[in-house]
Amino acid sequence: MRRLLILSLNGDPLGDLGTEHAGGQCRYILEVGKRLVLHDWAIKVFTVQNPGRATRQEITLDFDVLRVPLQNGAPYDPETTYAQLDDVDQHIMDALVREPAPDVILGCYWLSALVGLRIAARLQRRLVVSFTSLGAYKRVTGMSPFMDLRLESERRIVREADHVIATNHDEAALLLSFYGIEERKLSIIPRGIDLDVFRPAR
Amino acid sequence: MSSVRPAELLFVGRPVPEKGLADLLAALSQLRHLDWHLTVIGESPPDIDIMMLETAVTWLGCVTNREVARIMSEQDVLIVPSHYETFGVVALEGLASAMLVIVSRTGGLKTLVQDRETGFHFRPGDVADLTRTLGYVIENIGELTTIRFNARAAALRYGWDEIVRQTAALLARNA
Numbered sequence: 472m473r474r475l476l477i478l479s480l481n482g483d484p485l486g487d488l489g490t491e492h493a494g495g496q497c498r499y500i501l502e503v504g505k506r507l508v509l510h511d512w513a514i515k516v517f518t519v520q521n522p523g524r525a526t527r528q529e530i531t532l533d534f535d536v537l538r539v540p541l542q543n544g545a546p547y548d549p550e551t552t553y554a555q556l557d558d559v560d561q562h563i564m565d566a567l568v569r570e571p572a573p574d575v576i577l578g579c580y581w582l583s584a585l586v587g588l589r590i591a592a593r594l595q596r597r598l599v600v601s602f603t604s605l606g607a608y609k610r611v612t613g614m615s616p617f618m619d620l621r622l623e624s625e626r627r628i629v630r631e632a633d634h635v636i637a638t639n640h641d642e643a644a645l646l647l648s649f650y651g652i653e654e655r656k657l658s659i660i661p662r663g664i665d666l667d668v669f670r671p672a673r
Numbered sequence: 674m675s676s677v678r679p680a681e682l683l684f685v686g687r688p689v690p691e692k693g694l695a696d697l698l699a700a701l702s703q704l705r706h707l708d709w710h711l712t713v714i715g716e717s718p719p720d721i722d723i724m725m726l727e728t729a730v731t732w733l734g735c736v737t738n739r740e741v742a743r744i745m746s747e748q749d750v751l752i753v754p755s756h757y758e759t760f761g762v763v764a765l766e767g768l769a770s771a772m773l774v775i776v777s778r779t780g781g782l783k784t785l786v787q788d789r790e791t792g793f794h795f796r797p798g799d800v801a802d803l804t805r806t807l808g809y810v811i812e813n814i815g816e817l818t819t820i821r822f823n824a825r826a827a828a829l830r831y832g833w834d835e836i837v838r839q840t841a842a843l844l845a846r847n848a
Contacts, residue, residue: 473845507837507841512844575844663832666829668738
């Protein structure tokens with residue numbers, strides 16, 4: 472059995488879809504995770520703990536979500552979480568001491584990947600990143616000091632991560648042209664869909 | 674209209690401005706002369722005023738994934754008016770459900786949906802362009818069955834089995 476550590480600070484795989492921070496990334500982690508377990512992977516997901524959520528929850532056998540509290544029980548928010556990344560990082564490392572070491576780390580979204588870089592370095596493991604959303608797309612809605620910080624962080628992640636998954640050719644082209652990723656570190660794997668669930672009416 | 678019932682329109686998205694719900698409502702306010710009904714899935718954004726449209730809008734809030742699938746299978750048109758979208762899984766769900774999918778021409782949406790082959794494009798944030806495109810689809814809804822068929826066919830290559838096989842192989846190479 473291989474062990475996968477997924478970092479998804481911004482999106483809880485069991486979050487209520489359609490709320491502010493529960494969208495396609497949550498669905499992706501949930502659906503991929505359930506199927507990777509069948510490929511003999513054991514999975515731990517770390518996410519920020521939102522109010523009312525348990526600190527640990529089993530999704531299926533060998534697929535657990537562990538929630539990291541922010542100071543004062545604050546719910547997830549990008550800027551609040553960024554300001555507390557040191558605490559988040561330490562909380563995850565402390566929790567990992569009690570768990571079998573992962574074989575590989577998957578960081579989803581830039582904040583998760585920033586923590587992933589630190590944990591990968593300490594555990595001497597490789598970090599794979601799926602950005603889900605890139606600042607280079609989002610900047611069309613307006614720039615801010617935090618967006619500058621995000622773009623700078625994403626460039627660093629692209630330089631230092633071991634591999635990056637783009638979901639389509641457009642994202643891959645942006646990673647090459649705007650972020651300067653080395654082509655050898657880039658793969659395209661789209662998001663998927665359950666074709667038995669999403670189908671036309673009979 | 675070739676249909677005897679209103680065109681059933683659907684928006685699915687998180688309550689954030691970049692998902693473009695305000696653009697969709699602005700476009701629909703220009704299409705009052707057509708027969709349509711809009712269903713919205715997702716939390717209500719705090720900055721949206723639907724008072725002037727409310728009789729033609731049903732707000733469902735958050736629902737389960739299976740409920741989204743059931744609703745999609747019963748609706749005609751999915752509108753994804755995001756100002757940007759890295760991939761756009763909701764559009765993929767609409768394609769798989771053989772809906773008529775209208776997307777803003779941005780990011781992953783523009784490659785996921787082929788304009789006038791598997792769905793329709795409009796310029797991101799351009800309410801006039803969305804109004805034209807949506808008006809065309811509503812008025813011709815009964816004549817667009819080939820596009821619905823193409824949409825489902827295009828979605829077939831995104832089944833989880835293949836995606837997970839690729840993902841598992843990539844992770845194993847990095848383990």
